[in-house]
Amino acid sequence: MKIKRGDIKYVARLARIHLTGEEEELFSAQLNDVFSYMDKLQENDTVGVEPCVHIPSSSNVLRDDVPGQSLSSERALANAPEQSVGFFKVPKIIESNE
């Protein structure tokens, strides 16, 4: 499988990362190396193998429905790059050109 620069562009968009042309170039080369190394995985016969997505360190972990401490709005917003009257403030979504 060959990763093209277009694939990198598409994935970068999905991941919401702006890449420079140089980065796109670099990543498509490097990820080709990495993925062709990883293609070795296909050698394994995994028919009937249950995928391991976690280490089953626990199960059925549940919390009682009892209210606990929330943060004050000052603390919740303390790290915000911009805020306004108790809200996080962000630029508007510009639909047309975005």
Place this chain on the structure above:
Amino acid sequence: MNNICGLSAYQLKELIGKNNIKAVDIASSIVRRHDEVDGRISGFVNFDKDAVIDRALCLDNLADMHDRGLALFKVPVVLKDNICVNGELTTCASGILQGFRPPYDATVAARLKSAGALLLGKSNMDEFAFGSSCETSYYGPTKNPYDLQRIPGGSSGGSAALVASDQTMLALGSDTGGSIRQPAALCGVVGLKPTYGRVSRYGLIAFGSSLDQPGPITKDVRDCAILLNVIAGHDKLDSTSADVPVPDYVQSLSGGVKGMRIGLPKEYFTQGLDSGIKVKIDAAISVYKSLGAIFKQISLPHTEYAVSVYYIIGCSEASSNLARFDGMQYGYRYQSPDGRCGLIEMCMRTRGKALGLEAKRRIILGTYSLSSGYYDAYYLKACKVRALIKSDFDKAFNECDMILTPTTPTPAFKIGEKIKDPLSMYLSDIFTIPSNLAGIPAISLPCGYSENGLPIGMQLMAGHFEEEKLLRAAYSYEQNASWNKVKPVL
């Protein structure tokens, strides 16, 4: 008083017990040591001397009310920069988290505080723990105390270098694919990755959530047990935390290895293993034999796939875990020169600009592995092979009590040597990755030095929740080999 810094946590505790040394004196020694050596090592990020002294003064005030029964009373501890401390800068050594002060404590941080530890500050790391060399840090690389031209390992390189250079007694790291053990090995200290679920991940900024574990980096095995005693145990705030009783790990140190069956997986003793490392591992095996351990050849047949499985799963999880860094609620936000850019543009530029190259590479890799059309071939396939790797270990532990391997295929490499070649960097984690995939505990401890004086580490792995066994075996070896007494010349 300067010799305080050379002590282990255990020795310091004894000294405090005898002479009732003030925390502020300990803090002053640490600050002096920091001023003396950290300019060359760069192990700390955001080291705030005044804050350290203030915290020490607080502990001294507490001393009147509190008994010295607290497990780590006045003992200096460093936290890796991906562990949240309420109100303290916590940046994962990333540009995107500049200025971020979490409004809460990680469970491990809270436990250290309640144990009376003297928190020194944050240690350097690879950005978001993405790396094996500390070179991807926003703050620049940390240097190996044994050779300032070389990397300290990563991603918990700052913690390992600070312990090795006597700038702290204890440190916490986090280990996703070897990030505690590999730097511990390369810096000549002890590092333990606990069983997945043994130590709470709450407040540890996630890389690969199904792989991450916080754990101790210490000067010797006894300190490792002391620190694990404080941080291990069930946490209601972490759904993956195991509700399994915690033994007293210090108590479990003695007992020796007589009759213990130790497996040597043949897959770890072939691929490109440095001959100097081979010699030291063989010597360690001889020590164990002399102590009554029994060695066995075993096989972990899927080892060669571990790196691929790890990078696919780790990067997939990371791509999702790091999606929250978007400039909305905290951290860096891109400002367009004309001040008029839309939200999506702001988000893309923020991430493009403030995430480092390796972070972007891994997010792209992970996003790709999960994206429509590739999920089955990459993410799902990797999870299936992960199951095979896990069952390799289950089978192996039917035949032996423990597995012994080198921690790394080579000693510390030079700064800049591998940074341009991600694949070769990824392959340097080959011996440490499998235990994360299987969720089993593993420890790295010094087992000698290379011809040019670089530390070499040996790794022991055991079954789930068998940290006691690992610590006992490591302690037995350390008592007989005493590599922990060697210090770098700085």
Place this chain on the structure above:
Amino acid sequence: MDDIKYATTIGLEIHLQISTRTKAFCSCENSFGREPNTSVCPVCLGMPGSLPVLNKEYLQRAIKTALALNCQIVGRMKFDRKNYFYPDLPKNYQISQYAMPLSRGGFLEIMTPAGIKRVGITRVHMEEDAGKLIHDEGGCFSLIDLNRAGAPLLEIVSEPDIFSPDEAHLYLRTLKSVLEYLDVSDCNMEQGSLRCDANISLMPAGKKGLGAKVELKNMNSFRAIRQALEYEQERQARVLSSGGVIIQQTRLWNEKKKITELMRTKEEAHDYRYFPDPDLNDFIIEQSMVRAIEGLLPEMPQVKMNRFIKEYSLSEYDARVLTADKHMADFMEQSVKLYPKPKVVANWLIGSIQAYLNERNMEFSQLHIGPGRLVEMIRLIDSGALSNNMAKDILQVMLLSGKSAGDIVKEKDLFQITDKSAIAALAVDVLQSNPKVKDDYLSGKKNALGFLVGQLMKKSQGKANPVAAGQALKALLEGKS
């Protein structure tokens, strides 16, 4: 438009906010209408390092809902991450269920004019809510309130078994009724605790398969859903009839203009990259737990309706109306406990009270009076103290003010005149002032009595007992006094 007929297929997707005390994965209060960003913590803010822990009550209510919708509860469920970027989604992924949801394969029975129809429920699954994004009209920024982020939701997905906007409306009413019986949610569309998206596709009648699916969003009431579906049905038929093609797309309902507008086409659809959330291990759902919850399920509307028919000897129509709304059914049952003549109570509920609510577009739950008030009023009728007509007027006052019938009567001096001598005096008066009508009666026009009773009632300002009035007039006319 030509006369090609099209078959419409509709599927509905409901998002229901579950009214637990705390949020889905953290212990912040799950409440509506607070100051912005005050019911938030590191977990629901998606702060780095924070981790989710599932609310037990949320799981139990989810199981309860799935069971009431006849779903199969799985033995093992997982949570998945649905990855997409949006500023109201603090982690930029939503904890949801994809591959192994809580439940599948249920159904809901609806009563159509053609009889009972079973609408399949594909799945009921659990997921967390997002926060709220407030757009500054005209400005260049938006504001985010994360109080709602992490609130517990259920997604209830129907099969494409619905064939008209009317059926969709019926399905929603029935579903809402079931959900209210379960008492798991406020089911308030205005406050967003019940939200509905719809899929609609058209095919020439008689052809197999489904046409391209159009997803409709942004409908804020059941009426809007019906209107949007009707609009879309017509729009698609028009496009198809004129030889056009419908492509898969998402459209937004514009409530002001009463039209649907294109939001995005399939090519722009999201690639959500679902994968199991590594922060939440699997949940094993024991059969014993499911059985226990099943044992606690309340009586469902259909069952209650049948019981009302049997126990109260009501018509099917009456029983259906009374049980469609849980609050009304509860009112009925409590009233009958106090006053064991079900038909009388039912008539008041279905008649005057329902009419009052309909006129004001109110829900039964917004009623000001309780069963005790209604029963007191009925007893006043029984005692003869109130006429039926007086009671109707008084009931209006009761419904508006919440006061008791007795108090209203006292205030207005409305007690019915039952005193025979008082009525007789009025009767004499009426006959004297209406000699012509009196003669009509005496010459055999017996229905003239009605007029005379009316006159007597008027004189008494409605307070005379009409039966007693009739008797008194008759006695005078026929000389039997």
